[in-house]
Amino acid sequence: DVKVTQSSRYLVKRTGEKVFLECVQDMDHENMFWYRQDPGLGLRLIYFSYDVKMKEKGDIPEGYSVSREKKERFSLILESASTNQTSMYLCASSSRAGTGDTDTQYFGPGTRLTVL
Amino acid sequence: GQNIDQPTEMTATEGAIVQINCTYQTSGFNGLFWYQQHAGEAPTFLSYNVLDGLEEKGRFSSFLSRSKGYSYLLLKELQMKDSASYLCDLSGGYNKLIFGAGTRLAVHP
Numbered sequence: 001d002v003k004v005t006q007s008s009r010y011l012v013k014r015t016g017e018k019v020f021l022e023c024v025q026d027m028d029h030e031n032m033f034w035y036r037q038d039p040g041l042g043l044r045l046i047y048f049s050y051d052v053k054m055k056e057k058g059d060i061p062e063g064y065s066v067s068r069e070k071k072e073r074f075s076l077i078l079e080s081a082s083t084n085q086t087s088m089y090l091c092a093s094s095s096r097a098g099t100g101d102t103d104t105q106y107f108g109p110g111t112r113l114t115v116l
Numbered sequence: 117g118q119n120i121d122q123p124t125e126m127t128a129t130e131g132a133i134v135q136i137n138c139t140y141q142t143s144g145f146n147g148l149f150w151y152q153q154h155a156g157e158a159p160t161f162l163s164y165n166v167l168d169g170l171e172e173k174g175r176f177s178s179f180l181s182r183s184k185g186y187s188y189l190l191l192k193e194l195q196m197k198d199s200a201s202y203l204c205d206l207s208g209g210y211n212k213l214i215f216g217a218g219t220r221l222a223v224h225p
Contacts, residue, residue, distance in 0.1 A: 033212075040124075042203065042217035043159070058212075090158060104149070105213060107158035 003027070004108035006091055012114045019078040021111050023091030030096040032074035033058075033105065034066060036087040043090065049074055050096070081115045088112050120216035122204050127222045132194050136219045138187045138204030145206040149213065150178050150189045153201045162202075163189070191221075199223045 007022035023032065031050050035043040035058075045058030049068040063085060067075040074093075078085055089112075092105040120140045128134040138148075147166040151159035165171055165180035165187065177190040189202055201218040208214065 035215075040217060043205075043213075043215040045212065045214075048212060104161045104164065107160070109158050 004091060004093055004106050006089075006108040006111050008111050009109060010112050010114075012116065013078075013081050014116050015082055017078075017081050017115075019081050019113065019115075021076040021078075021089055021091075021113070023074045023076070023093075023108055024072055025074075025093040025106070026072065027093065027095075027106070028071065029093035029106075030071070031094045031105075032068065033092040033094075034064075034074065034076045035090045035092065036060070036085075037090055037110075038087050046076065081113075083115050086113060086115045120204055120206065120214060122202075122216045122219045124217070125220045125222070127224060128191075128194050130194055130196060130223055130225050133190065133192050134194060134221065136189045136191070136202050136204075136221065138189070138216060140185050140187075140204075140206060140216075142185075142206060142214075145208050145214075147207045148178075148180050148187050149203075149205045149207060150176075150187075151203040151205065153203060153218065155200070159203055164207075194223050196223050196225070 004025045033048040034046045037043045044060050046064050047066040049055045055066050065077045088110050090110045091108040094105045122138050150162040152162050153159040163178040170179045175192045180187045201220045203218045205213045205215040
């Protein structure tokens with residue numbers, strides 16, 4: 001079974017703090033994604049990576065950066081946390097684009113971040 | 117654009133059948149996914165349609181019509197555990213997914 005883990009389930013930070021969210025997958029997937037999920041807005045893509053050291057902006061990259069130094073690990077960084085970044089953050093991974101179910105994304109359990 | 121529209125909420129009775137519709141406007145995509153998400157949990161894969169037509173998996177079926185920009189998820193013999201949000205999303209390059217806001221389904225006895 002694919003396993004995607006995230007470093008924390010719940011996190012509370014203060015405005016202006018630097019925040020690191022870690023994601024690790026054990027299925028040798030090439031693609032990794034970071035989303036945030038807010039009520040009524042669904043999942044919105046922040047950044048994704050299709051290879052080590054490669055990254056692409058998603059729909060809402062402002063205020064975030066990412067790091068992919070190793071294939072299995074994809075980190076989301078909030079350089080200076082703000083209250084509007086309070087959200088549920090979900091990491092996902094998938095194998096390289098192909099056909100059928102290889103497109104499937106597998107999600108981690110999520111990190112609920114509260115910025116005070 | 118790639119706007120995806122789903123109803124916000126639906127209710128149904130245990131044992132019944134429910135159809136959750138999804139419409140979209142996009143210039144192109146690889147396939148259409150449906151994910152299930154229980155409250156407080158991560159989304160999990162339900163179905164994937166590449167070609168037009170119906171894909172059946174047990175109690176769940178998903179339909180796609182690319183020409184109509186339309187998909188639906190059909191849930192039969194509803195159970196209480198089917199109460200969840202159902203996310204319709206499109207798969208593009210690099211498996212990038214565009215998600216709808218989701219439909220929250222409540223199943224009542």
